[in-house]
Amino acid sequence: MTGFVFGCLTPHGSQMIEELSVSSPRLMEKTRASMEQLGRQMADANPDVIVVLTPHGLRVEGQFSVSDSEHMYGQLEEDGGIVRMDCRVDRELARSIAAAAISRELPICQVNYATSEGPLSCLPMDWGVLVPMHFMPEVPIVVVTPSRSLSFADHVRMGEALTTAAEASGKRVGLIASCDWAHAHDANGPYGFHPDAAKLDAQVVTLLEENRLEAMAEFEAGFIDNAKPDGVWQTLILAGAIPAHKRRVEVLSYEVPTYFGLLCAAVSVTQ
Numbered sequence: 001m002t003g004f005v006f007g008c009l010t011p012h013g014s015q016m017i018e019e020l021s022v023s024s025p026r027l028m029e030k031t032r033a034s035m036e037q038l039g040r041q042m043a044d045a046n047p048d049v050i051v052v053l054t055p056h057g058l059r060v061e062g063q064f065s066v067s068d069s070e071h072m073y074g075q076l077e078e079d080g081g082i083v084r085m086d087c088r089v090d091r092e093l094a095r096s097i098a099a100a101a102i103s104r105e106l107p108i109c110q111v112n113y114a115t116s117e118g119p120l121s122c123l124p125m126d127w128g129v130l131v132p133m134h135f136m137p138e139v140p141i142v143v144v145t146p147s148r149s150l151s152f153a154d155h156v157r158m159g160e161a162l163t164t165a166a167e168a169s170g171k172r173v174g175l176i177a178s179c180d181w182a183h184a185h186d187a188n189g190p191y192g193f194h195p196d197a198a199k200l201d202a203q204v205v206t207l208l209e210e211n212r213l214e215a216m217a218e219f220e221a222g223f224i225d226n227a228k229p230d231g232v233w234q235t236l237i238l239a240g241a242i243p244a245h246k247r248r249v250e251v252l253s254y255e256v257p258t259y260f261g262l263l264c265a266a267v268s269v270t271q
Contacts, residue, residue, distance in 0.1 A: 001167045001168075001170065002166075002167070002169075002170060002171060002172050002173070003163060003166040003169075003173055004163065004166055004173050004174070004241060004242055004269050005045040005046070005047055005172045005173065005174065005269055006041060006042055006044075006047065006174050006175070006266075006267070006268065007174070007176070007177070007242050007247070007266075007267035007269065008038045008041070008042065008132075008175075008176055008177070008264070008265060008266050008267055009177045009179050009208070009231070009234075009235060009263060009264065009265040010035060010038060010131075010132040010135075010176055010177070010179070010264060011031060011035075011131075011132075011178075011179065011180050011181075011261075011262040011263060011264065012054075012056075012127055012128045012130075012131040012178050012179075012180060013028055013031070013131070013180060013258070013260070013262055014076050014078050014127055014131055015028050015078070015079070015258075016028040016031045016032045016035055016131065016262070017032075017076070017081075017083055017131060017134050018032065019081040019082070019083055020076060020077075020078040020079055020081045021078075021079060021081075022079045022080050022081055023079050023080075024079075027257050027258070028255075028257050028262065030255050030257075031253060031255060031257075031262045033253075034252040034253040034264035035132070035135040035264060036135060037252060037264075037266075038136075038252070038264060038266060039135035039136050039137070041266055042136050042137060042174050043136075045172070045174060046172055047137070047139055047171075047172045047173055047174035048139060048140075048171040048172045048173065049093055049139055049140045049141065049142060049169075049171055049172075049173055049174070050133070050136060050139055050140075050141050050142075050173070050174040050175070050176060051093075051097075051142045051143075051162060051166070051173060051174070051175050052128075052129045052132065052133065052141055052142070052144070052176045052178060053144050053145075053175070053176065053177045053178060053234035053237050053238065054126055054128030054129050054143060054144075054145055054178045054234070055128055055146065055179075055230040055234060056126040056128040056145075056230075057126050057128065057129065057143050057144075057145035058111050058123065058145055059145055059147070060111075060145075060147060061147065061149060062107055062147055062150065063107040063108055063109050063147055063150075064101060064106065064107065064108040064109075064145065064146060064147055064150070064158055065108070065109050065110075065111050065144070065145045065147075066094050066097050066098050066101075066108060066109075066110055066111070066142065066143070066144050066145075067089050067111060067123055067141075067142055067144075068089070068091055068095060068098075068110035068111060068112050069089055069091075069111070069112045069113055069121045069122055069123040070088070070091070070117055070118060070119070070121035070122065071086055071087060071088050071089055071119075071122050072086070072087050072089060072122065072123045072124070072125040072129070072141070072143065073085070073086045073122050073124065073125055074124060074125025074127070074129065074130045075130075076130060076131075083130070083134060085125060085130050085133060085134065087133065087140065087141045088140045088141075089123075089140060089142060089143075090140040090141065090142050090171075092169070093142050093165060093166070093169050094110065094142045095110065096165035096168060096169060097142065097144065097161060097162055097165040098110050099165070100161035100162070100164040100165045100168075101161040103161075103164075104157055104160070104161055106150075106154060106157060106158055106161060107147075108158075111123065123143075125143075128178040129141070129143055129178065131178075132176050132178050133176075136174070136176070139174075144158075144162070144237070146158070146233040148233060152216075152217035152233075152236055153217070155233050155237050155240065156214065156217070156236050156237070156239055156240035157240060158237050159236070159237040159238060159239060159240020159242075160240045160241070162175070162237065162241040163240075163241050163242075166241075175238060175241055175242065175267075177231070177234040177235050177237065177238040178234060179229070179230065179231025179232075179234050179235060179263070180229070180231060180260045180261065180262065181200070181201045181204055181227075181229045181230075181231050181260065181261030181262070181263055182196070182197035182198070182227035182228060182260065182261050183197070183227075183228040183229070183259060183260040184196070184197040184226065184227055184259070185198065185258075185259050185260065185261065186259035188259070189258070189259025189260070190259070191228050191259065194227060194228075196223055196226035196227040197227045197228070199223075199227070200219070200223060200224070200226075200227035200229060201227070201229075201254070201256070201261040201263075203219075204216070204229070204231070204235075204263065205251060205254055205263065208249050208251050208263075208265050209249070209251055211244055211247065211248070211249050212244070213235055213236070213238065213239035213244070213249070214236070214239045214244070216232050216235055216236060216239075217236060219232060229261075231263075238267065242267055246269055246270050246271075247267050247268065247270070248267070248268040248270070249265055249266070249267055249268075250265060250266045250268070251263065251264075251265045252264040252265060252266060
């Protein structure tokens, strides 16, 4: 039995990839350095597969979704640069995750596209996966997307299902919670300004430093709506997958170089 060997919370702002930040290479320089460190730590953990929790994948109302295609492909174009990525999907682990969720009576769908197998069995890779995986070792992936219409408790239980599947696989599994935080830091940004943005992000940093990830489930709906984070749901899944007594959290960096908060944290796993 192996299971999760390393986890992390990563942002997914595209400009932290140097090739996509040609005109402003220092904009997310602090975060880029932290992502490079997380990539080294993940590589040192030597995972056979990485599970990526993303808010921007295939979103199914009232259900979690898990990738069950042969591979996933994505590309990002920005600031004169382009980054492409093609990753194989660990379908065995994906199906085990779905089975573990169903056994807990959690709603989940296995998603594919075009053909049941072969090169045309390919799902689009969203930036919530591509950006953090740009810094990670090249191993197969499984992508899980939460549903915001499900309860916070369901997201913690989904994390527990991930652990069941990861341990049953006999594989060394990495876990990425791909999270940008409050999106209402700048009046000129697409979501405007709200003072709750800074308040929520400060509370998130504190909860991570205190290893109390589960407490994000206590955030009130209005507080979340005002601040507009996209990381709470993935973090609660990670909290269920790597419970407090098995994890050590180290916040590497936090910054707000644009309208949304960027946070990098390493989650070491004790067996």
